Amino acid sequence: MSAGRRVAVLKGGRSLERKVSLRSGAQAQDALQRLGHDVVAIDVGPDLVERLITAKPDAAFVALHGRDGEDGTIQGLLEAIGIPYTGSGPAACMCCTDKVLAKLLMREAGIPTPGFHFFREESMEELGAAGALADVETKLGFPLVVKPASQGSALGVKFARANKELPGALLGAFSYDRKVLIERYIRGRDLAVSVLDGDASPSSGRLAAGEPVALPVVEAVPREEDFYDYESRYEIGMTTFACPAELEPETTARAQELALEVYRRLGCHGVARIDLMLEQDRDELWVLEANVVPGLTETSLLPQAADAAGIGLDDLVGRVLASAWTRPG
Amino acid sequence: MDRPIKGAGDGRGARATAHELARYEALFAARTHGMKSSAMREMMALTERPDVISLAGGLPDTTTFAPELYAKLMSQVAAESTARALQYGPTEGMAATVQCIVEVMAAEGSLVDPSEVIVTTGGQQVIDLVCKALIDPGDVIVAEAPTYPGAVPTFGAYQAEVAQIEMDGDGMPIDELETTLDRLQAQGRRPKFIYSIPNFQNPGGVTMSLARRRRLVEVARERELLVLEDNPYGLLRYEGEPLPTLYSLDAQAVGREGASDLVIYLGTFSKILSPGLRLGWAVAPRPVLEKLNLGKQGADLCSSPVTQLFVAAYFNERDAEGRAGWREYLERLKDLYRRRRDVMLSELEVHFGEEARWTRPQGGLFIWATLDEHIDTTDLLALARKSEGVAFVPGRAAYMDGRSGSSSMRLNFAGVPDDDIREGVRRIGKVVREQVRLLGTLTGSSSARARLGPSPAAGAGPEPPDPAATHARVPDGGAGLAGGAGPTDAGGELADVVSLPRRNEEGSARRRQDR
Numbered sequence A: 001m002s003a004g005r006r007v008a009v010l011k012g013g014r015s016l017e018r019k020v021s022l023r024s025g026a027q028a029q030d031a032l033q034r035l036g037h038d039v040v041a042i043d044v045g046p047d048l049v050e051r052l053i054t055a056k057p058d059a060a061f062v063a064l065h066g067r068d069g070e071d072g073t074i075q076g077l078l079e080a081i082g083i084p085y086t087g088s089g090p091a092a093c094m095c096c097t098d099k100v101l102a103k104l105l106m107r108e109a110g111i112p113t114p115g116f117h118f119f120r121e122e123s124m125e126e127l128g129a130a131g132a133l134a135d136v137e138t139k140l141g142f143p144l145v146v147k148p149a150s151q152g153s154a155l156g157v158k159f160a161r162a163n164k165e166l167p168g169a170l171l172g173a174f175s176y177d178r179k180v181l182i183e184r185y186i187r188g189r190d191l192a193v194s195v196l197d198g199d200a201s202p203s204s205g206r207l208a209a210g211e212p213v214a215l216p217v218v219e220a221v222p223r224e225e226d227f228y229d230y231e232s233r234y235e236i237g238m239t240t241f242a243c244p245a246e247l248e249p250e251t252t253a254r255a256q257e258l259a260l261e262v263y264r265r266l267g268c269h270g271v272a273r274i275d276l277m278l279e280q281d282r283d284e285l286w287v288l289e290a291n292v293v294p295g296l297t298e299t300s301l302l303p304q305a306a307d308a309a310g311i312g313l314d315d316l317v318g319r320v321l322a323s324a325w326t327r328p329g
Numbered sequence B: 001m002d003r004p005i006k007g008a009g010d011g012r013g014a015r016a017t018a019h020e021l022a023r024y025e026a027l028f029a030a031r032t033h034g035m036k037s038s039a040m041r042e043m044m045a046l047t048e049r050p051d052v053i054s055l056a057g058g059l060p061d062t063t064t065f066a067p068e069l070y071a072k073l074m075s076q077v078a079a080e081s082t083a084r085a086l087q088y089g090p091t092e093g094m095a096a097t098v099q100c101i102v103e104v105m106a107a108e109g110s111l112v113d114p115s116e117v118i119v120t121t122g123g124q125q126v127i128d129l130v131c132k133a134l135i136d137p138g139d140v141i142v143a144e145a146p147t148y149p150g151a152v153p154t155f156g157a158y159q160a161e162v163a164q165i166e167m168d169g170d171g172m173p174i175d176e177l178e179t180t181l182d183r184l185q186a187q188g189r190r191p192k193f194i195y196s197i198p199n200f201q202n203p204g205g206v207t208m209s210l211a212r213r214r215r216l217v218e219v220a221r222e223r224e225l226l227v228l229e230d231n232p233y234g235l236l237r238y239e240g241e242p243l244p245t246l247y248s249l250d251a252q253a254v255g256r257e258g259a260s261d262l263v264i265y266l267g268t269f270s271k272i273l274s275p276g277l278r279l280g281w282a283v284a285p286r287p288v289l290e291k292l293n294l295g296k297q298g299a300d301l302c303s304s305p306v307t308q309l310f311v312a313a314y315f316n317e318r319d320a321e322g323r324a325g326w327r328e329y330l331e332r333l334k335d336l337y338r339r340r341r342d343v344m345l346s347e348l349e350v351h352f353g354e355e356a357r358w359t360r361p362q363g364g365l366f367i368w369a370t371l372d373e374h375i376d377t378t379d380l381l382a383l384a385r386k387s388e389g390v391a392f393v394p395g396r397a398a399y400m401d402g403r404s405g406s407s408s409m410r411l412n413f414a415g416v417p418d419d420d421i422r423e424g425v426r427r428i429g430k431v432v433r434e435q436v437r438l439l440g441t442l443t444g445s446s447s448a449r450a451r452l453g454p455s456p457a458a459g460a461g462p463e464p465p466d467p468a469a470t471h472a473r474v475p476d477g478g479a480g481l482a483g484g485a486g487p488t489d490a491g492g493e494l495a496d497v498v499s500l501p502r503r504n505e506e507g508s509a510r511r512r513q514d515r
Helices: A018-034 A048-055 A073-080 A090-097 A099-108 A121-126 A129-140 A163-174 A249-265 A301-308 A313-322 B018-027 B030-034 B039-045 B067-080 B082-086 B095-107 B122-134 B151-157 B174-186 B210-223 B246-254 B286-300 B305-315 B325-351 B377-387 B418-443 B447-452 B467-472 B505-514
Strands: A006-011 A038-043 A059-062 A116-120 A144-148 A158-160 A179-184 A188-203 A206-214 A218-222 A239-242 A271-279 A285-291 B117-120 B140-145 B161-166 B193-196 B226-230 B263-268 B280-283 B366-370 B408-412
Touching: A006 A018, A006 A048, A018 A038, A018 A313, A038 A048, A048 A073, A059 A073, A059 A313, A073 A090, A090 A099, A090 A285, A099 A116, A099 A179, A099 A249, A099 A285, A116 A121, A116 A129, A121 A129, A121 B418, A129 A163, A129 A179, A129 B418, A144 A163, A158 A163, A163 A179, A163 B377, A163 B418, A188 A249, A188 A301, A188 A313, A206 A249, A218 A301, A249 A271, A249 A285, A271 A301, A301 A313, B067 B082, B067 B305, B082 B305, B095 B117, B095 B263, B095 B280, B095 B305, B117 B122, B117 B286, B122 B151, B122 B226, B122 B263, B122 B280, B122 B286, B140 B151, B140 B174, B161 B174, B174 B210, B193 B210, B210 B226, B210 B246, B226 B246, B246 B263, B305 B325, B325 B366, B325 B418, B377 B408, B377 B418
Parallel strands: A006 A038, A006 A059, B140 B161, B140 B193, B193 B226, B226 B263
Antiparallel strands: A116 A179, A144 A158, A144 A179, A188 A206, A188 A218, A188 A271, A218 A239, A271 A285, B117 B280, B263 B280, B366 B408
């Protein structure tokens, strides 16, 4: 996009990922300034709409992770006040933020995702859903992973290695969301594939996004072999990253192909990061989830993947910004 | 920073690559890997909001300090010591301030030689300077479990390995300490120091018994180990007889008053006067003191002369009868905190249910509460913050491994108005009850629900605070106490605990497997 646009960078907010979001936002601001845009940084709060209306930006750059920014709330709001914004629209945001919905859609599309069942907190008592847990245990087999349906960070993601650990794991996950999923644990390598829309081109009088491309695969390697502790695993400094991941060429190709399939199927736009597991011994790929607002911090996966593809941070941010004007419809 | 900035054509790198960003990573010292940010700490930052009642802070109350007195003291410093207040001071601290420190320590029965004192920027700096002087990467520190959450990042930054010893109602069990020391010795390792908060421990709320204090000093002498005695709250005792400091016990053992061989003493004005002054101190054996002094020169040259002179002026205050003003203020603080402690204890009785246990501190700022072992207080905090607008410190913050203590929480009563204590505990209790109820459903047992008893909202009003009755409540079974030892010394009359963090053998075994 041409320089000199006025861009509001939306960051911070009240989600549990506030701090990461502030760092993503700062990176985006710097890059946008280097690209010659007017940047208005907004730490999202009760005055958001007022500030947007006052600032009259040409576009909003969404650097909000988690609640509000990733669940479609902000996107719906921006559409209501007519400000073009970066990344996916409300529907894709809702699908990706709700891991249960995303997995159901993936399963319908024949995309491999680990076996799972989901529960709502109220149903445990009101519908006697707790009585179904034994069946779930039998069907999926231990160890199990319990995840809040909508929590973006590792908080609340719990392991249960045996029957007696499941109630505590569910209790923990329910602390973050009233809907949780119980998933078969895939032991193996943690992979992430970021997908970026291709260069925009004019099409029947307006801009259209180019074909999405999958960036090189990033592997997250825990510093310590402690695969049962998700929370420390994603602490800064506890994990190192390999990019591109050392994989067989056909595995890389398959991972990228799967990521693109997920991206299309869930209706993502502009950019997304798809997380996968490469199952140990079986060499099988499983899609865990998709993230519509991937982190842009120094240690985030998307900038690393882009860099490996020869796309610098400024380029990357510029391309994400372009997605504000290429939204179909 | 919200101002629009034109950045075009300023020549700043048009292509900042991820590699360029990663260059910082390559520059960072290895020790920064020990300076971890955790999801839990990030969440704690979110609790600092006006709509959240926070029982999480380590705050004393500063609202009752007379504004007129503050103004008078500041004017006095301005008028009488302008040049000195605005100038650098000696690294070891100003003589007038050191005199105040000697007075404070004498009030607790510890005689000190002014030449063995160093004034620091808060007590926190002492922990940092002691680590700076003593800890190489991989060195061992022995600490209590739980330990001061603020020491955890400091120990981590110096890449120390910390062996934590689970406390019971009388503080750190010294037989457990000896077992740990033996084990370390068998590995050819010698801890650099033993870190203890003997009085009204943060966060545990327990006080080390006299017999254990004596024994700890003996063990330190037998094995020639340094002890860092962290005593911010010693003068904030609300009941019971004061106990001698480890420092004074060691000085007696050496046979010379006012000079301990092996105890580094940490004190602070933060809890008896004001944390905003940022003034604490260390008393240390001379060779250690010299290293602390060198370390402090590198850190900040000296602590603020402005606040040091403020303290000196404050300690000169006398009332009409010639009584020291600082001691009167201390008495008022004690009355305030004692009342707040009692408010919190009685609210806990009402709202926390049968499954929870908590300490009953004889002083200090904190109560340590332990819930059903299935409840992870880090998750509970996420829920309580969101649904009820209330915060506390999750127990994990007090453990180096970031995992133990997961069903406990630290509650501050001192810096919180009575009504907020009531409302805060009520809100936490509500979330806990909901969690216990859900847990009962998940485990298919109705017993969890039965144990909860009637909802306090439906039942009788809050019980009147009755510390004696609370005190009489029996700790749960022998299994909960360290090694089943119970009150091994001091006849148990000092056990200021209702019930104790459970020694969960199974739980710790599970954690070990996790590694």
